[in-house]
Each structure stands twice: as C-alpha cells, then as structure tokens.
Amino acid sequence: MAFHQVRFPDDISRGARGGPERRTQIVELASGDEERNASWANSRRRYDVAYGIRRADDLAAAVAFFEARNGRLYGFRFKDWADYKSSAPSQTPAATDQVIGTGDGTTTDFQLVKAYASGAQSWNRAITKPVAGTVRVAIDGTEQATGWSIDTTTGLVTFATAPANGAAITAGFEFDVPVRFDTDTLDVTLDIERLGSITSIPLLEIRR
Known part of the structure; x- marks a missing residue:
C-alpha cells in the first residue's frame, strides 16, 4: 500500500467534519417488515477538512500537502480530534x-x-x-x-x-487514522482580496 508516514496539519484537521460510516442493506418485505444485513464487518471513516481552513496560509498548506501526496495516490496519517x-x-x-x-x-x-x-x-x-x-x-x-x-x-x-x-x-x-484524499481535484476559489477557500476536501479511511 502506497503510504506516507506523515500527518495532515493539525491546525486544519482540528476543524474537520466527519466520522464513522457503516454499510447496511435494508429490504422491505411486502408485509412491511424489514430485513437488515451488514455489508461491512467494520466501519470506515470519512472526513471533510475544508471546514478547518480559516486563513490563506491554511489553504496553501492544504494544497501543498495534496500535491505532495499526488492526490489520491498516497495515504497519510490524520488526527481525528473526536477520537484519537x-x-x-x-x-x-x-x-x-x-x-x-x-x-x-x-x-x-x-x-x-x-x-x-x-x-x-x-x-x-x-x-x-x-x-x-x-x-x-x-x-x-x-x-x-x-x-x-x-x-x-x-x-x-x-x-x-x-x-x-x-x-x-x-x-x-x-x-492516527490512515486516510487518503478522496478526490484528485481541489476546487480553489479566490476572492478579490486574494483570500482563498475550498468548498470540499474529502478524506477516506484506508482499510486493508
């Protein structure tokens, strides 16, 4: 597995949103009853770190980190401040x-x-x-x-x-949580004062 033993910047990850995801199949029967089956034995975590970007320097750090990981190619460490x-x-x-x-x-x-x-x-x-x-x-x-x-x-x-x-x-x-970027594109918006923002920077937990 292509993985870099480096952690995503803590100052940005502190403002991230996300958490565990499960995959459950639900079949509604003709009687109105349900049958539920777990497709995954283990949960998988998703995050969006765009919410942690508050300054132009944060934006630059996020872009640099993304480029150094070659987008989705290399995994990395991420501190989930809600569960670490x-x-x-x-x-x-x-x-x-x-x-x-x-x-x-x-x-x-x-x-x-x-x-x-x-x-x-x-x-x-x-x-x-x-x-x-x-x-x-x-x-x-x-x-x-x-x-x-x-x-x-x-x-x-x-x-x-x-x-x-x-x-x-x-x-x-x-x-830390082993994650990767879940996009190969960063959509950066610059306003008239050259202050940037990114709508979404999704991360996905890597499971072996």
Missing part, C-alpha cells in the same frame, strides 16, 4: 485502557485494538497507526517499562519474551 486516544476524551491514556490479548506462553505479537461498547454489544477496531511515544503496555495490570516494542506503522506490539499463559495484555495509546 484509548481512553475517554477527558483522560490521559493508561496502560490498562484496552485489552489487546491474552498470553499463551508462545505468542509474542499483539495487535493494538480499541473496543467500542454499549450495553452488551461491542466492536473492536484495529489500531494500525499509533503515535510514537504514547504507547504504554501492561501485563496483568502491571505496566511494563521494558521488554516490548511497538511498530508505529502497523500497531503491532512485540514482546521479547512471550507473556505467560492466561496473562491479560493491555495497552494505552494515542493514534
């Missing part, structure tokens, strides 16, 4: 935030995940772009300062020694 950490928005990520696996005495690699739960239902989201320097890991509730490493390009935690059988592996972290 393993903890609640008001809290600091802790090593016990998210369960990422259970030790079996053999496995050394564990994928970072974030659980979204409501009532008895939950969905686990694979986190593939953790932010360097923010990941914390614990085994059975005890934070591990050493003995593990994190691949910030995949979200894979690797232990030097496999955790013991039955040990709970948890982690806390901040993360």
Whole structure:
C-alpha cells in the first residue's frame, strides 16, 4: 500500500467534519417488515477538512500537502480530534485502557485494538497507526517499562519474551487514522482580496 508516514496539519484537521460510516442493506418485505444485513464487518471513516481552513496560509498548506501526496495516490496519517486516544476524551491514556490479548506462553505479537461498547454489544477496531511515544503496555495490570516494542506503522506490539499463559495484555495509546484524499481535484476559489477557500476536501479511511 502506497503510504506516507506523515500527518495532515493539525491546525486544519482540528476543524474537520466527519466520522464513522457503516454499510447496511435494508429490504422491505411486502408485509412491511424489514430485513437488515451488514455489508461491512467494520466501519470506515470519512472526513471533510475544508471546514478547518480559516486563513490563506491554511489553504496553501492544504494544497501543498495534496500535491505532495499526488492526490489520491498516497495515504497519510490524520488526527481525528473526536477520537484519537484509548481512553475517554477527558483522560490521559493508561496502560490498562484496552485489552489487546491474552498470553499463551508462545505468542509474542499483539495487535493494538480499541473496543467500542454499549450495553452488551461491542466492536473492536484495529489500531494500525499509533503515535510514537504514547504507547504504554501492561501485563496483568502491571505496566511494563521494558521488554516490548511497538511498530508505529502497523500497531503491532512485540514482546521479547512471550507473556505467560492466561496473562491479560493491555495497552494505552494515542493514534492516527490512515486516510487518503478522496478526490484528485481541489476546487480553489479566490476572492478579490486574494483570500482563498475550498468548498470540499474529502478524506477516506484506508482499510486493508
């Protein structure tokens, strides 16, 4: 996958709009009842970052970033300010935030995940772009300062020694969303004072 490990400018992404998208097929029966089927097992996020452009410098930065990614060709990191950490928005990520696996005495690699739960239902989201320097890991509730490493390009935690059988592996972290531009054209409007604006700059989450 063609991907640049660079983050879209935070000053612009802070004003973006967007969020998760699901794909559901709904069939209305002759009786008026419905049958619903999920076409996607996982959600996909869409954003529009044009709302974050407030100054001419922001516009120039967005255009430069677009050109450097060759439009839709290269993916990149994006900070979703509404959902970028393993903890609640008001809290600091802790090593016990998210369960990422259970030790079996053999496995050394564990994928970072974030659980979204409501009532008895939950969905686990694979986190593939953790932010360097923010990941914390614990085994059975005890934070591990050493003995593990994190691949910030995949979200894979690797232990030097496999955790013991039955040990709970948890982690806390901040993360970015892997996205790409969902257009090969930027429609820039310049007013009489040479202040520019763009109607829409759509981004689409990249799923493997």
